[in-house]
Amino acid sequence: MSILIVGSLAFDDIETPFGRSENTLGGSSTYIALSASYFTEKVQMVGVVGSDFGDEHFELLHSKNIDTKGVEKVESGKTFRWAGRYHYDMNTRDTLDTQLNVFADFDPHVPAQYRNAEFVCLGNIDPELQLKVLDQMNKPKLVILDTMNFWIESKPEELKKTLKHVDIFILNDSEARLLSGDPNLVKSARIIREMGPKSLIIKKGEHGALLFTEKGIFIAPAFPLESIYDPTGAGDTFAGGFIGHLARCESINEAELRRAVLYGSAMASFCVEKFGTEKIAALDLLEIEDRYQSFRELSRIDE
Amino acid sequence: MSILIVGSLAFDDIETPFGRSENTLGGSSTYIALSASYFTEKVQMVGVVGSDFGDEHFELLHSKNIDTKGVEKVESGKTFRWAGRYHYDMNTRDTLDTQLNVFADFDPHVPAQYRNAEFVCLGNIDPELQLKVLDQMNKPKLVILDTMNFWIESKPEELKKTLKHVDIFILNDSEARLLSGDPNLVKSARIIREMGPKSLIIKKGEHGALLFTEKGIFIAPAFPLESIYDPTGAGDTFAGGFIGHLARCESINEAELRRAVLYGSAMASFCVEKFGTEKIAALDLLEIEDRYQSFRELSRIDE
Numbered sequence: 291m292s293i294l295i296v297g298s299l300a301f302d303d304i305e306t307p308f309g310r311s312e313n314t315l316g317g318s319s320t321y322i323a324l325s326a327s328y329f330t331e332k333v334q335m336v337g338v339v340g341s342d343f344g345d346e347h348f349e350l351l352h353s354k355n356i357d358t359k360g361v362e363k364v365e366s367g368k369t370f371r372w373a374g375r376y377h378y379d380m381n382t383r384d385t386l387d388t389q390l391n392v393f394a395d396f397d398p399h400v401p402a403q404y405r406n407a408e409f410v411c412l413g414n415i416d417p418e419l420q421l422k423v424l425d426q427m428n429k430p431k432l433v434i435l436d437t438m439n440f441w442i443e444s445k446p447e448e449l450k451k452t453l454k455h456v457d458i459f460i461l462n463d464s465e466a467r468l469l470s471g472d473p474n475l476v477k478s479a480r481i482i483r484e485m486g487p488k489s490l491i492i493k494k495g496e497h498g499a500l501l502f503t504e505k506g507i508f509i510a511p512a513f514p515l516e517s518i519y520d521p522t523g524a525g526d527t528f529a530g531g532f533i534g535h536l537a538r539c540e541s542i543n544e545a546e547l548r549r550a551v552l553y554g555s556a557m558a559s560f561c562v563e564k565f566g567t568e569k570i571a572a573l574d575l576l577e578i579e580d581r582y583q584s585f586r587e588l589s590r591i592d593e
Numbered sequence: 594m595s596i597l598i599v600g601s602l603a604f605d606d607i608e609t610p611f612g613r614s615e616n617t618l619g620g621s622s623t624y625i626a627l628s629a630s631y632f633t634e635k636v637q638m639v640g641v642v643g644s645d646f647g648d649e650h651f652e653l654l655h656s657k658n659i660d661t662k663g664v665e666k667v668e669s670g671k672t673f674r675w676a677g678r679y680h681y682d683m684n685t686r687d688t689l690d691t692q693l694n695v696f697a698d699f700d701p702h703v704p705a706q707y708r709n710a711e712f713v714c715l716g717n718i719d720p721e722l723q724l725k726v727l728d729q730m731n732k733p734k735l736v737i738l739d740t741m742n743f744w745i746e747s748k749p750e751e752l753k754k755t756l757k758h759v760d761i762f763i764l765n766d767s768e769a770r771l772l773s774g775d776p777n778l779v780k781s782a783r784i785i786r787e788m789g790p791k792s793l794i795i796k797k798g799e800h801g802a803l804l805f806t807e808k809g810i811f812i813a814p815a816f817p818l819e820s821i822y823d824p825t826g827a828g829d830t831f832a833g834g835f836i837g838h839l840a841r842c843e844s845i846n847e848a849e850l851r852r853a854v855l856y857g858s859a860m861a862s863f864c865v866e867k868f869g870t871e872k873i874a875a876l877d878l879l880e881i882e883d884r885y886q887s888f889r890e891l892s893r894i895d896e
Contacts, residue, residue: 309661378777473682491797497800500817509891511812514779514803545895552894556706587813589892 291431292332294404296318296423297413297526298393299337299361306380307504308519314566315347317370318334318413318436324570325530325557328355328578330485330537335403336360336423340368340392350571360401367392378446380518381495400426411533412456413526415436417449424455426537432542434458435487435499436525442469450485460529466492475500476507483575489547491532492517493525501551505544510551511557511588512579520565524558527570531557594734594840598622599726600716600829601696602664606676607868609683611822617869618650621675621716621739624826627873628833628860629714630657633840635705639663639726643671643883652692655737663704670695670745671851683821684798703729713835715759716829717741718753734757735845737761737836738790739828742882745772746876753788762790763832769795778803779810792850794835796828804854808847813854816884817893823868827861830873834860859884 291465297319321338321471327584334357345362351358370393373386389580408431412420414465420435435456441449443464449469453459459482463475479490479502490502494512501508514573532554556578560569600622607614620748622640630636637660642650646666654661676689688728701722711734713793715723722737738759745768752772756762762785767779773781782793782805788797793805797815804811859881863872 424850473769474819476819494800497797498812498814507817507891509801509814509817510889511801511814514810516777516779548894586894588810589814590811591851591889 291409292334292404292407292411292431293326293330293412293533293537294334294360294410294423294427295322295326295411295438295530296336296358296398296408296420297322297415298370299335299339299343300370300372300393302371302522302566303387304520304522305375305386306520307376307378308517309565311520311565315350316372316523316525316566318415318526320423320567321526321570322411322413322530322533323356324567325527325561326534326537326573327356327530329531329534329553329556331355331557332407333357334360336404337396337521338362338364338511341365343369353375354571356487360382360399360404362399369393375475376521378519383521398423407522408432409533409537411435411529413439413529415568417441417445417452421448421452421455424452426582432457432533432536434460434529435485436529437461439465439468446556453488455498456460456487458489458491459527460491460493460532462495462525466490484515491573493528495521495555497523498530499551499555500593501547503544503547508548508551510548510592512555513585514557515562518562521562521564523570524561528554528560530554538564552585553578553582556585573588594712595637595710596633596712596714596836596840597631597637597639597663597708597726597730597733598625598709598714598716599627599701599723600625600718600739601694602638602646602674603644603675603692603823605643605674605711605869606689606827607823608678609691609823610679610681611820612868614811614823614868618653619826619869621718621826623654623870623871624829624864625714625716625836625869626654627719627834628661628830629837629840629865630659630833630875631860631878632834632856634839635710636660637710639697639701639703639707641665641699642669644668646647646763648671648789652752653844656873656877660720663707665702667695672696677825679824683824686824699725699766711735711882712836712840713737714832715739716832717744720744720755724751724758727755727873735760735765735836736838737832739763740742740768741831742768742771745837757789759790759813761792761794763794763796763828765796765798765828769793793855794894796831798824802831802854802858806847806850811851813851813858814886814888815858816891818862818865823864826864826870827864830864831857831861833857842891855888856885859888891893
């Protein structure tokens with residue numbers, strides 16, 4: 291099954307208590323695509339980059355069989371740049387600089403050969419652009435959408451309009467409380483699912499993730515790591531592993547949704563072990579399966 | 594198997610965003626004993642109360658087959674009193690008043706008929722008193738200890754001395770960081786287990802609990818409740834369900850420890866649904882088993 295991924299491609303300057311990394315390849319769609327590439331052969335990206343996005347970056351993506359024909363290169367501009375600094379607890383960060391550059395005029399165009407993709411993963415961009423992408427697709431089997439507090443606050447109505455076309459909505463706990471207006475996550479989930487998405491994933495960082503479906507609630511732990519070097523992209527990497535696993539399933543049911551949450555969590559746990567995309571660009575299937583099994587063990591109760 | 598429980602008996606004034614409750618029966622050993630009473634017939638309490646601790650309070654405990662012969666009644670004094678107010682998020686609280694009363698001179702004396710108890714649960718009291726209790730026991734099979742930040746800060750050396758005699762240590766995440774001096778919970782657990790306890794449970798409130806043993810890590814979810822009325826005693830109720838389940842097991846192994854964490858979590862999830870001990874004083878075995886099974890479902894992945 292093919293997955294269409296739409297979102298940002300970026301260069302990041304990242305500072306954490308453990309070090310710093312400059313000009314690191316990043317962006318939501320980069321993390322999603324790299325993560326999903328371990329699960330399926332057909333990953334297609336739509337995005338925009340500037341003249342500073344070199345052949346080596348495209349080659350990295352191509353080495354993972356990621357199709358970048360939908361990534362427009364604007365020679366007259368520069369790629370989106372973000373700079374941030376994480377605090378000691380790694381849960382909070384300050385944005386030091388944001389330069390939208392070519393991303394400011396991003397108008398996603400889905401190439402004809404991508405329009406039959408069965409799976410669509412809409413990374414965190416303007417909800418109006420997310421809807422614009424969906425309008426170009428031929429009845430995808432499953433649509434997953436990520437967002438952030440910025441869009442919930444600045445474009446709530448546009449976001450709600452887009453959500454009507456979404457199957458699975460991914461956001462974090464504070465975003466869920468913001469969108470629903472309720473501090474209780476169980477109530478929040480019910481309110482948000484009434485906006486359209488059949489299923490909802492609420493990410494809680496080091497406290498794991500909650501999956502709400504019509505069948506009930508699933509709680510996935512986060513991997514108890516001794517060291518977290520860089521949380522950048524962990525949420526996008528989760529989404530990539532999640533949709534990647536679903537794309538290889540014969541049918542999507544409650545059991546596969548739960549497994550997909552664990553695969554997403556496993557991928558995210560790799561992501562934070564090194565700076566930027568370094569770790570998730572260099573995994574093999576065996577270590578992914580090992581990490582998945584370790585996740586299983588974390589909450590296993592023998593019958 | 595019999596369980597000896599040592600800790601406070603108290604009357605609490607509790608305020609939460611949902612209401613208030615005055616003169617509510619409370620105290621660490623009350624919650625632990627009530628919770629454990631559903632799992633085993635022999636629950637024995639050691640504690641101290643004042644003249645205001647009436648027959649109706651003893652009768653409530655006796656109705657659950659809890660043996661209170663070790664609870665000394667000091668007619669010249671009053672029972673320990675605590676007053677607190679929970680904030681809107683229910684995770685933080687202010688102590689409005691503490692009156693130690695007869696608890697200030699508590700010098701635990703274990704009656705002769707309690708000294709062969711196989712299980713000992715030391716509620717949150719001065720670590721020197723906890724050790725004094727253990728000195729009176731005849732080789733218990735399992736010793737569980739709870740503490741709080743107050744003792745970690747004021748009596749760290751005494752606590753560490755007592756921990757050498759403890760099998761399973763229960764504390765919360767901020768207490769674990771405080772005691773270990775490390776912000777990472779995995780590292781904290783390793784440091785604390787080197788102080789003596791073979792196993793460690795780190796409670797994370799609404800984010801569940803972590804069990805660290807020589808076999809590895811188990812992560813238990815918290816029950817996703819729509820409404821939490823009063824978190825008072827949830828940690829003690831957890832400890833009671835945890836030790837209660839272990840006391841009914843033929844042998845204690847990794848699988849039973851994991852189940853015990855879920856039973857403790859199930860009991861704690863009941864506790865917060867009403868004020869004080871109201872809910873956990875009026876449960877039946879069927880609803881406990883139902884809640885346990887619901888917990889199992891929360892993290893179940895079919896093979």
